[in-house]
Amino acid sequence: MITPALLPLLLVAFALPSILAQVVSPYWRKPDITASPAERINLAGAALAKAVNQLNPAPQFFRELLSLSLSTRYNLTSLLSANATSGAVAGCKGSFYGQMAEFDLITKQTMWEKSLKTYFQVAQSAHVNFSTTKTYGRAAALAYAAYKDQTFLDYAMQSWWFGRAYTLSQDDVSAGRISTKNLSSLQEVCQNQTMVGGTFWLMDPVKPKLIPLSTGLSALLAEATSDQLYLQAAIESRKFIQAHLHNDLNIVLEAIYAPQNYSCDVINEIFPYNTGITIEGLSILAALINDTETQNLLEQILAAAIPYS
Known part of the structure; x- marks a missing residue:
């Protein structure tokens, strides 16, 4: 099963094959990349789509929600509130949004632009200046690089100034x-x-x-x-x-x-x-x-x- 944690590896697999070919770990079972660039792009795109389908309306990953206590899961309002203030969950979300933007940046597409605008609006409402995690700032900067939308740049700068x-x-x-x-x-x-x-x-x-x-x-x-x-x-x-x-x-x-x-x-x-x-x-x-x-x-x-x- 493709999980959000594997997405960076998939992006590297199609974006940086020359680096992987130069130096590989002796512990890797299959160090050679034989898939074509198009196949690697399709694999990474499918991984992102699979992960997006695991998001709930918050949006965040159902698997993370299920890690909460049983009593919390029974109360939807408490469940969403608990996740909205969790740095670990927010960090996972921010990293995933960055992967979506990076995919579009590398492939010169705008597949995830509309979704990311919505996701960042929700995140900004929950965490003023994206204060819970530094991953939102990086994701916003990548989104700006991909789409040249000033809103994403503003988000990235807000996150940077908070971290500063x-x-x-x-x-x-x-x-x-x-x-x-x-x-x-x-x-x-x-x-x-x-x-x-x-x-x-x-x-x-x-x-x-x-x-x-x-x-x-x-x-x-x-x-x-x-x-x-x-x-x-x-x-x-x-x-x-x-x-x-x-x-x-x-x-x-x-x-x-x-x-x-x-x-x-x-x-x-x-x-x-x-x-x-x-x-x-x-x-x-x-x-x-x-x-x-x-x-x-x-x-x-x-x-x-x-x-x-």
């Missing part, structure tokens, strides 16, 4: 605090490198983890608008990831703790989405600034990611 309030600036690290968090003194440097560019994972005022997921949206907006504000943010995020969340295997790590009392502790867990979003952001950034350091980092992470998967 949770991203460390030079003023924040110099002051040892950020206004959106109730944390003890923040680290100014770790491993002799500035903490500028790190974005907090959660809005909760006491959650202390900085994550590597902001490069992609900043780079997408820099590409879409040519605004130096977004470009500088993408560069700062790249430097943060390279300094603090890029290990010796060239894999992107989960997070680093921001407060001084955590002594620069890094969470060494490895999740594919961190590396994937970083690759996307670096690829756009490298094209925008033609920077050798960014290009080298991109190539290192890309070469390591596929065999490691």
Whole structure:
């Protein structure tokens, strides 16, 4: 069965066969891609259509709804309310909307444009400035790239500005605090490198983890608008990831703790989405600034990611 979690792999399968042919994991059962581009497009399109059919009117995935408690499922109003405020569910929805837009962008179609307009309107009503998850901003930026509809660009910028309030600036690290968090003194440097560019994972005022997921949206907006504000943010995020969340295997790590009392502790867990979003952001950034350091980092992470998967 094709599930939403498999869709990014299907998109990669028809969009990037040359990369997969260069370096493959020894654990992959069938590393060779023999399907034609048209067949890969049809497969990815069918996967998206299958996933859309699993959406309810909210819209969100029935499978996620069924993961709630039995008592909650019996009350439709409570069920929808519980899902509307769930960051995990919203993140899944935002990622899926991005896959829909990306499919149209790659195939030069507008198959999902009308649906995405409706989905984003619902999401905006439930989460002002798409505050629950950063995935909506990326999805909106991809939708703008696909359809050139200003509404999607506005959504992406709203999401970026909300996330910016949770991203460390030079003023924040110099002051040892950020206004959106109730944390003890923040680290100014770790491993002799500035903490500028790190974005907090959660809005909760006491959650202390900085994550590597902001490069992609900043780079997408820099590409879409040519605004130096977004470009500088993408560069700062790249430097943060390279300094603090890029290990010796060239894999992107989960997070680093921001407060001084955590002594620069890094969470060494490895999740594919961190590396994937970083690759996307670096690829756009490298094209925008033609920077050798960014290009080298991109190539290192890309070469390591596929065999490691």
